[in-house]
């Protein structure tokens with residue numbers, strides 16, 4: 001169990017976290033927040049690349065910075081920007097990571113081949129990675145993170161650049177792995193995780209906004225999300241008075257999904273809220289580039 | 295063990311490094327071939343020169359050998375610019391006197407001056423134990439060690455390295471040793487290759503055992519050693535200065551984010567001392583900088599000795615001790631910080 005206690009973190013000119021508490025258990029926990037909210041910052045602290053200014057991160061009641069190398073032994077990490085050596089083949093890149101992780105050569109070979117096969121990269125394993133697409137590189141990075149069979153797996157936007165087929169494949173692999181391990185995944189794409197997440201952590205304004213199961217979070221918006229069909233010329237006016245989440249053209253009409261806090265008209269059909277709705281509603285005031293300074 | 299292999303492999307997988315190394319070796323081959331084709335004709339006159347030498351038969355003895363006299367004569371020779379056969383012989387005459395000084399060692403009759411065709415050894419000394427080699431070897435080092443360090447950061451691998459199973463200390467250690475192994479390999483290959491090239495092309499195998507001071511054109515060496523020993527000494531000095539240079543460069547690599555700046559800093563460190571004056575305080579200090587120190591001809595130039603507790607100590611030896619100690623200290627004390635990366639800790 002990974003416990004964050006009273007953690008604060010600031011960069012020279014920006015406070016990213018202020019006194020947050022969090023707990024990660026076995027299973028898949030998802031950090032869901034817009035750009036610049038601090039997902040990567042939190043993950044960097046969890047993998048001992050950055051140090052919190054205040055507070056502690058405890059693994060089984062021991063400070064991870066005191067555990068040091070013995071904590072890193074059980075860690076698997078996929079950085080947001082995947083690292084690789086351009087002139088190496090996929091296999092060579094992974095061999096290097098295997099060496100970093102202290103795997104024995106015979107073991108490394110079979111584990112790497114197994115994962116390459118699992119992630120559909122076996123055919124290209126002897127091609128140089130500089131010719132790889134973004135999604136292929138991402139998968140090489142994910143395999144690298146998995147090589148030492150980590151107890152704690154931290155993946156920073158693992159689905160970035162993956163096509164739907166690969167997303168499905170990754171989700172399946174992650175939910176298998178999640179039975180035994182603490183998996184922490186960051187994303188801002190809600191559809192990635194709705195079905196595999198054991199819990200979702202939403203971050204806003206230096207604080208933890210939600211820390212719960214998908215259903216629990218969504219149920220907070222029960223009776224607040226509606227749908228209505230309008231004529232095209234009515235849309236502009238409607239948008240002025242309501243918070244529109246989505247619009248879609250359907251046989252000459254416009255289907256509008258919107259948020260309304262209280263007492264909706266009977267003409268509007270109430271719908272079951274999904275994570276997208278929650279995300280858009282919660283972050284409606286965020287510009288998505290909070291951290292950028294003038 | 296495995297990570298050593300992987301770290302060393304990086305250099306062999308980097309085109310830039312391999313290109314620079316091949317280029318340097320190619321330049322060296324050209325240098326040898328060029329000086330051979332220029333001096334080929336001079337190699338043939340052994341017989342004639344020995345006739346000249348015979349004119350001094352019986353007039354040489356060890357009492358004549360006063361180091362200061364020889365230096366005077368050497369100066370005299372170097373100031374005569376007209377390159378006549380007489381000049382050339384005069385130089386050989388000086389060499390014979392030097393050789394006389396070492397009579398016990400070679401057991402020759404001092405009074406019979408003999409000309410050795412030392413052109414090959416001469417060229418080799420001017421290349422292998424001078425600025426040329428120390429420059430090329432150190433430039434090679436920049437590119438050989440580069441992949442072990444700066445590639446990681448450029449490729450964003452540092453986060454993975456810094457969070458991995460083996461642990462930071464272990465990885466630092468491995469990278470450090472991988473760099474030293476590569477550098478040792480490079481210096482040895484370069485030096486041995488050049489040595490064999492010179493000996494082969496100029497066919498001077500049988501001269502390796504004659505005293506270094508019987509080779510004209512070289513400054514007088516205070517040590518009584520033969521040609522082979524002189525070049526071995528050159529190799530050892532080059533190796534020490536290379537290791538010292540490597541530790542300085544690793545220190546730079548660990549702190550500079552861009553490859554271009556790493557290369558720039560490395561080249562600057564090599565070139566700068568070469569332009570500094572060789573005499574005075576500054577000259578003495580620069581002697582222990584790797585790019586100056588790596589030249590065995592330093593031990594011949596008597597100007598660079600210092601007085602330590604009443605003993606005249608050659609600055610080169612002093613430098614060797616200082617450099618080695620400094621290198622060890624840096625490695626031991628700063629082992630952990632050698633590979634910092636972009637980690638904010």
Ligand SMILES: Nc1ncnc2c1ncn2[C@@H]1O[C@H](COP(=O)(O)OP(=O)(O)OP(=O)(O)O)[C@@H](O)[C@H]1O
Pocket residue numbers: 011012013014016033034035036037038039040041042080188290291292
């Ligand atoms: N090294 C740094 N120095 C200063 N500010 C930083 C640094 N790293 C991140 N920040 C700031 O901290 C905030 C959080 O950044 P972080 O990268 O953690 O966001 P994120 O949630 O991962 O965003 P994204 O979805 O774009 O990856 C941002 O406002 C960013 O500008």
Ligand SMILES: [Mg+2]
Pocket residue numbers: 039040041080156
């Ligand atoms: Mg991020």
